[in-house]
Amino acid sequence: MRADARHNRALILDTALSLFAARGPAVSMEEIAQTAGLGVGTLYRHFPDRRTLLEQIAVDTLRRLLSAAQEFADRPVPRWEVLMLFVRHCAGLPLALAKSLSDGPSHPPEVAELISGVDGLIARIAEQAQREGSMRPDIPPREVVDVLSIAVCRPGARADDTLTTVILDGLKTSAGADAAP
C-alpha cells in the first residue's frame, strides 16, 4: 500500500469517527470526504460501501471500549470510581452510531455482541457499587446501564457536561459522594 493511501485511510477513519461522535450516525459520505479534504471516490477506494465503513468504526470503538472497561474493572479501587472512569472514557466516542447499528435493520452480529458485553460488564459493576453502598439501590443494574447509555450515547456528549454530572449525582448515594473527586 502506498504511503499516501495509508495516510488517507487513517484520515478517513479519524474524520468519520469525529463526525459520528459529534453528530450521530446521520452523516453523509460526502460530508465525511469533504471534511477530510478528499473526494468521495477516495472513500470508496478504501471502503466498498457506507455499511462497511460504519461497521469498521463501530467494531473498533467497541473493542477498545470493552477492553478499557475491563482494565478499569480490574483496578483495586471503589466501584463508583470505576463507573466514573468508564463514563469519562466514553466522551468523544461514536456510541450513538454503534447503538443505531445494533438497533437498526442490519444487525451486525459482532456489534451486538460487543454492546451486550459492555452492558453486562457495566451492569455487574453497578451491582457491586450498590453493594458497596456508593450507588442508590432502588434501580436495577440493567436500568442503570440504560440511563448511563443515554448520557453517554448522545452525539456531542462530553465527560464533564451538565447532563452527565446530574445523572451521576442522581445515581449516587451520599456515601458515594466521598468517593467522587
Place this chain on the structure above:
Amino acid sequence: MRADARHNRALILDTALSLFAARGPAVSMEEIAQTAGLGVGTLYRHFPDRRTLLEQIAVDTLRRLLSAAQEFADRPVPRWEVLMLFVRHCAGLPLALAKSLSDGPSHPPEVAELISGVDGLIARIAEQAQREGSMRPDIPPREVVDVLSIAVCRPGARADDTLTTVILDGLKTSAGADAAP
C-alpha cells in the same frame, strides 16, 4: 363542515400527536393516515401539507403547556413541587417535534416564541428553587432547563421513567428531598 369531516380532523390530530410523542418528528404522513385508519388523501384535505400539520400540533401543544406551567407557577406551593408538576405534565407530549421545528431549517416564529416562553418560565422557577434551597445551586438555571429538556423531549418519555427520576434526584438537594412526594 360535515360531521364525519370534523370527526376525522380530530382523529388525525390525536393520532399524529400520539405518534410524534412516541417516536419523534420522523413519522411519515402515510403512517399517520394508516394509524388513523384513513387514506393519505384525507390528511391532505384537512392539512394542505406536512408543515402545516406539524406546526399546528406544535403550537397547540406549546400553548397548552405554557398556560399549564403558568398555572402551576401561580400555586402557593414550594418551587420544587412546581417543577415536578411541570415535568410530569410533559409526559406524552410531542416536545421533540416542537424542538426540532424550532431548531430545523424552517423556524416558525410562533413555535420559537412559545418555546422561549416556556424555557424562560422554567428557568425562573429553577432560580427560585435554588433560592428556596430545594435545588442544587451550582448549575445555572438555563442549564437546568437544558437538562430537563433532555429528559422531557425524548420520544416516548414517561413521567415516572428512570431517567427522569435520576435527573430530578440529581438536581435536588437533600433539603429538597422532603418536598418531593
Place this chain on the structure above:
DNA sequence: TCCAATATGAAGCGGAGCTTCCGGTTCCGA
C-alpha cells in the same frame, strides 16, 4: 332522491444520499 362534500390510494414527483467511473495526478522503484 340527489348532490356537494368528503374519502381513497395508486401514481407522480422531487430531493437527498449512495455509488460508479474515467480522466487526471502522484508516488516510487529502477
Place this chain on the structure above:
DNA sequence: TCGGAACCGGAAGCTCCGCTTCATATTGGA
C-alpha cells in the same frame, strides 16, 4: 529521470423514500 501502477477527484447516474396530487368512489344530510 522515467514509466507505470496505484491512487485521487468529483460530476453523473441511480435508487430509495416520503410528500403531494388527482381521478374516482363513497357518503352525509337536506
